[in-house]
Amino acid sequence: MSAGAWRYSRPRVGAESTDRLRRRAATEAIHELGHTFGLRHCSRPSCVMWFSNTLAETDRKDVSPCAEHARELARALDAG
Numbered sequence: 001m002s003a004g005a006w007r008y009s010r011p012r013v014g015a016e017s018t019d020r021l022r023r024r025a026a027t028e029a030i031h032e033l034g035h036t037f038g039l040r041h042c043s044r045p046s047c048v049m050w051f052s053n054t055l056a057e058t059d060r061k062d063v064s065p066c067a068e069h070a071r072e073l074a075r076a077l078d079a080g
């Protein structure tokens, strides 16, 4: 497993906005989906495939891949 540590940290729901939780879930879901398509971790913090260690980092991360990973993903989808 990878960037999913937040799943086990039991964040206090209510202290967080629903929006942020939803965004976090979406970001991590897309990240994991990227792995299933063979995508590796990214060195760009703005990329969804960037490996984040903390919630703050996950919040900083974008829900979309960088240009390079977008290309890789498109190639993987084409191949499938």
Ligand SMILES: [Zn+2]
Binding pocket: 002, 003, 031, 035, 041, 051
């Ligand atoms: Zn990962």
Ligand SMILES: [Zn+2]
Binding pocket: 041, 042, 043, 044, 047, 048, 049, 050, 065, 066, 067, 068, 069
């Ligand atoms: Zn990337």
